[in-house]
Amino acid sequence: MSELRIHDSIGEIPAATWDGLLGCEHPFMRHAFLSGLESTGCLRDAWGWTPRHASLWEDGRLVAAAPAYLKTNSHGEFVFDHAWAHAYQQHGHAYYPKWLVASPYTPVTGPRLLARTPAHAGQLLDAMVERALGESLSSIHLNFAPASQLQATGPDWLARNDIQFHWRRQAGWHDFEDFLGALERKKRKNIRAERRQVRDAGVALRVVHGDEATADEIATLHALYCLSFASKGNSPALTLAFFQHLAAHMPRQLVMVLAERQGELLAGAICLRDRHRLYGRYWGTRVDVPGLHFEACYYQGIEYCLREGIDVFEPGAQGEHKVARGFLPVLTHSRHWVAHPGFREALAPWCAEERTHAQRYASLIETNHNPFRDAPPLAAG
Numbered sequence: 001m002s003e004l005r006i007h008d009s010i011g012e013i014p015a016a017t018w019d020g021l022l023g024c025e026h027p028f029m030r031h032a033f034l035s036g037l038e039s040t041g042c043l044r045d046a047w048g049w050t051p052r053h054a055s056l057w058e059d060g061r062l063v064a065a066a067p068a069y070l071k072t073n074s075h076g077e078f079v080f081d082h083a084w085a086h087a088y089q090q091h092g093h094a095y096y097p098k099w100l101v102a103s104p105y106t107p108v109t110g111p112r113l114l115a116r117t118p119a120h121a122g123q124l125l126d127a128m129v130e131r132a133l134g135e136s137l138s139s140i141h142l143n144f145a146p147a148s149q150l151q152a153t154g155p156d157w158l159a160r161n162d163i164q165f166h167w168r169r170q171a172g173w174h175d176f177e178d179f180l181g182a183l184e185r186k187k188r189k190n191i192r193a194e195r196r197q198v199r200d201a202g203v204a205l206r207v208v209h210g211d212e213a214t215a216d217e218i219a220t221l222h223a224l225y226c227l228s229f230a231s232k233g234n235s236p237a238l239t240l241a242f243f244q245h246l247a248a249h250m251p252r253q254l255v256m257v258l259a260e261r262q263g264e265l266l267a268g269a270i271c272l273r274d275r276h277r278l279y280g281r282y283w284g285t286r287v288d289v290p291g292l293h294f295e296a297c298y299y300q301g302i303e304y305c306l307r308e309g310i311d312v313f314e315p316g317a318q319g320e321h322k323v324a325r326g327f328l329p330v331l332t333h334s335r336h337w338v339a340h341p342g343f344r345e346a347l348a349p350w351c352a353e354e355r356t357h358a359q360r361y362a363s364l365i366e367t368n369h370n371p372f373r374d375a376p377p378l379a380a381g
Contacts, residue, residue, distance in 0.1 A: 002063070004127035007053040010034045010067065017062055021114040025253070025274040028103040029110050032249040033272075034067055037104055040241035047237065048073035049104060054131075056115075056124040064115035064124035067103060072096045076237060078107035078317050079143045079160065079334045084347065088138065093340065095138050099128065102143040105237055107164070107317040108279050109144045109332055113152055121152040129337055140337040153335040158344065158351045160334045161358040165320070165327035167302055167313040176303050179326065187324050187371045194291035195299060201289045202261050205300055210247035210254030218243050221256060221268045224284025238282075243270075257300045259285070259292060269296040271304075278305050280315035298325050324371055329362040 007013060015031035022029055036042075043049040049069050056064040074081055077100065088095035101112050115121035125140075132140055142153060150159075173179050180188045198205075208217070222240040229236040246254045255278065259267040267285035271278055283297050298315055305313050315322060323329075336351075338344040 001058070002123055002127070003057045004124075004131060005055045005057060006131070007051070007055065009038055009051055010053055011038070013053070013055060013062070013065065018065065018114070021062060021065055021116070022111060023114075024111065026110040027250060027253045027272040027274055027279065028106045028108055029067065029112075029114070030250065033246070034103065036242055036245040036249065040239050040245055042238050042242050043069070043104060045072075048075050052099065054101075054124060054128050056120060056127060063117075064113065064120040066101045066113055066124060066128070068099055068101045068128075069104065070097045071100045076105040077102065077141075077143060079141065079162065081141075081336075084343075087346075088343070093138070093343075098138050099132055099140045100143065101141065106281070107144060107332075108314060109146055111149065112142050112145045113149050115152075118152060121149060122154070125152055125154075125337075132337070133339060136339075138339055142335040145333055145335060147333060150333055150335060153337070156344070157335040157337050158347055159355060160336065160351050161355045162332045162334075163329050163358050163362055164314065164317055164332055165322040166330045167298075167305070167315070167327045169305060169311050173306060175306055176299070179302060179306065182372050182374070183326065184371055184373055187326075191294075191299070191325060194294050197291040198259075198289060198295045201292075203259050203266065203289055203292060203295075204261070205257060205259050205295060207300060207304055208256050208258060209252050210256070211251035213247060213256055213258075215244075217256070217258060217265060218247055220265045221258075221270060221284070224265075224268055224286060225270065225282045226284070227286060228282075228284040246272075255304065257296045259296050261287075267292055267296055269300070271301060273308075273310065276310060277312045277314060278308075278310050280313070294325065298322070298327075302326065320365075323365055323369055326371055328370070329365045331358060331362060 010031060018031040027033055038051060043051060048071050052068050052070045054066045054068050055062055085095040113121040113124060115124065128140055180191060219240060222243045226236045253272050255271040255273050257269040258265055266287045269280060270282040271280045278301055280297055280301055285292060301313050301315060315327065338347060
């Protein structure tokens, strides 16, 4: 007999138990990452994030779990459903609160259903649906799920696709010049020109891990991260304490690009990694140097992947400008259970049209805008 348990904090599940069920090094699903968000003030009810993690137990043994949050808005999700909320409101229904299965503020595909078997993953979702119905929640959302977990959702879940742009290491690429040599001549020339602009401005870059950065460097990077949000009129969600937490608890998975001039840290990018992928997440600068964003956020990451033997670099959501710099389109996947049958029926063709558009767009980029001389195959996502 299985039992669904709801947790107001991921700390209610021991880290070793959670990570053992995860079974991989995916940084954004590790207990240290998720618990750090909770303990350092990055998730607040006032910001629409209330931890409501789900776990499934059999005979006292944890068999499945999901990082889940009760949401009172759609902030920090990157799978946009504001139109859905507006439609609910127009028809006199409440869209919020909803139940989100995701890693907060993180548009990165990764395991969402931690389960001993695929059957346990499906049972966990079935139990969550039953709980959502009992609590009159409008919906459950499974964002940025890998293709291998999609079948656990079943036919009643709406499917959505979006596009990101990822770099993939190809056979024979050992350094940046090998990568450049695979590009079309114009793209290669433009990248070299962008890198030259940064050098000519007297800016030097280096890459450090969490256990190699000084306390001052971490603090400055956080200040630059906050500055990037303030420049756009937004409020940063991640605290300095969270950055310090990552450096202390995930030191070799935290990768920081530091841009300096005459010993002064002017800009930087913050990434996380596992064995096979590098994930670009945050960026900030206090100077306007042409090409510096591309150098810190893209080219240094590519060089790092080539040095470390990492297969894929995901530099963040959106950004068609990445294509000319060697990043190709990849489909991302999410699944959505909508309680109201009328809304579910109305949203189904909307989701189908969105999927068709995303797939056509990816094919168009591959066919007409591929930056490589001999185009690598389009990734499936």
